[in-house]
Amino acid sequence: MSRQPLLQVEHLTMRFGGLTAVNDLSFTAYRNEITAIIGPNGAGKTTVFNCLTGFYKPTVGRLTLTPENGKTFLLERTEGFRIAKDAKVARTFQNIRLFGGMSVLENLIVAQHNMLMQASVYSLAGLAFLPKYRNAEKQAVERAKYWLNKVGLTAHADWSAANLPYGSQRRLEIARAMCTEPVLLCLDEPAAGLNPKESLELNTLLRDIRKEQGIGILLIEHDMSVVMQISDHVVVLDHGAPLSDGSPEEVRNDPAVIRAYLGAGDDEDNPAAVAMGHGGVA
């Protein structure tokens, strides 16, 4: 099967005043693939996500999304909520952002807001108790149930989201993003804070999503066991600049990547090198 590009990032640059968080980054994410963005802390990974999902406006660059229906979206020109609503890019957050006071099921139904608003004619049909809205809600509940089952939270559907254990909250956030029926799913450190067992479950879940939903997944991750096992394609960032791009195998053996991560050589900015230096002095 030939690779079909889903998202093309071209010359993405993001500056905050004098600080260049992302510098001339270009890469392509393909449909039916998991693309991982890795890099040391502060490399600009989350900034890339925030540009993609409309939270930041990139200083320079073009972000083109080409879903299967033939439409083209220029994400850098699209208003934040429209990226999720029309272009169908869903995301999760590094520090989980659930609707904590609401129940797990409600979280998943809120995610289907636009579908429900349309079905209920901006809630008016619902106010008038028309069957049109009831059916739409039933459908929404069915989809929510499907994803609850998928992430193993059916038994906790009526819990308030804030009361869930950490790992379940991460899974719920993914389920919530999937309820928007995205074409591109952006996950910001989904394995952060998970134990090895949960981490394995996450791998299975992400593989399933790719296989069954046929969507592209973009992944920021520190956990190399997740990255190396499930990604089809890895992009490495360092200090906002692209460092390497290729299959997990290629990236793992790229000398530039090894230098950035292990701090061989005379790179003063490298945390590992600095730490070693201090050790020597002490």
Next chain:
Amino acid sequence: MTTTTNAAAAGQHSYHPSLITMLKDSAAAGIVAALLALPLLGFHLLDSAQGLHLDYRFPLVLWAGVIVFAGRFALSLAGAAIGHRLRAGKKAVSPVAPLDIPTAIAKPKPWRKITGWVLVAVALVLPFLPFADRNLVDKATLLLIYVMLGWGLNIVVGLAGLLDLGYVAFYAVGAYSYAILSQHYGVSFWVCLPLAGLFSACFGMALGFPVLRLRGDYLAIVTLGFGEIIRVVLLNWQDFTGGPNGIADIKRPSFFGLPFSAVSLDGGKTFSQFFGLDFSPDHRVTFLYYLILVLALATNLFTLRIRKLPIGRAWEALREDETACRSLGINPTKTKLSAFAIGAMFAGFAGSFFATRQGFISPESFTFIESAIILAIVVLGGMGSQIGIVLAAVLLVGLPEWFRDLQLYRMIAFGGAMVLIMLWRPRGLLSSREPTILLSDIKEAAE
């Protein structure tokens, strides 16, 4: 502060705050009380034939200090004793410290629904109860205005989480819409009611647009300013609003065209003539009571229903996390505006009712203190709880009305009640939120 730390320490090591600590703590409280009492109680301004002069009442200051000292000390002693017993009791039940086990959302408590229905039933028959006189029905009407305003503001503050300190502005817009339309164009109350709601909703939008980017404290300040702008405009636009003199002789409501007066002015029948009753001024009072009851219940039903609709859920989601909302494709601008507009609309309804009930309105009825009371009702009731708002309205508006004989002392009781609620129920009287949809219910229905 000291006691809190002590209590925390005591919880861990079953350590007792020593008598000396308690004495020190109480002495500090006594001194603070005496300092506060100095300007409040210590000086007394006397107006005599020779002019104004000061009277010094320092013994009172001393007494205030001593009373607070003794009270604080007694509280600490009682607290220590109770705390000790509680700890002992807990230990006996579970020797192992309980883990922080997450709990499921409580199912909707049936007693809440039952209380709701009982309250509605009582409200429906209230004017016909044996002890209900004109005075009581009148006060109940006033109370219901605040309940309705509380329910309306609850949409903005409780559901959408937008702190609005200028809610009374929309109430004023509603009241003046009716007063002006009825005075200048002779439009009837029933036509004005929806129009007043519409105007208020428009003002809600007008306020909504500029403040959409603001959150929390900043939003509160801007809405506070908006409330004042409306009041100042009403005060100064003499030709249109009558300025500080207000608008008098506003048309009273009719029973679908039948006036509540002894004799009809235009030769038609009055309410009492039409139904073959003896004329009584109570008819109008009772009618107004039922009118506001219907309006308030409509507000309540609307809120209960909209919570289960996409827009209502989006409001609640917006309150929980705006960033997450945007990432799910929810338009925060539209969602906030709709909450502002709908909340304002109900204030507009209540305002036009207020105008027709009073027959006279002036900017004085729409001061900041009204906004503060309505907000206090919502917050004390427990954000988002409909019955909590009724309870808080009774506490904050009803009780001070009924205890008017106590004069200024009722304000002390008012303040005291607020402090007690904040101590015992810091998240409001009824603060637990009921989910709008439960999977267990759906499953039960399917089986």
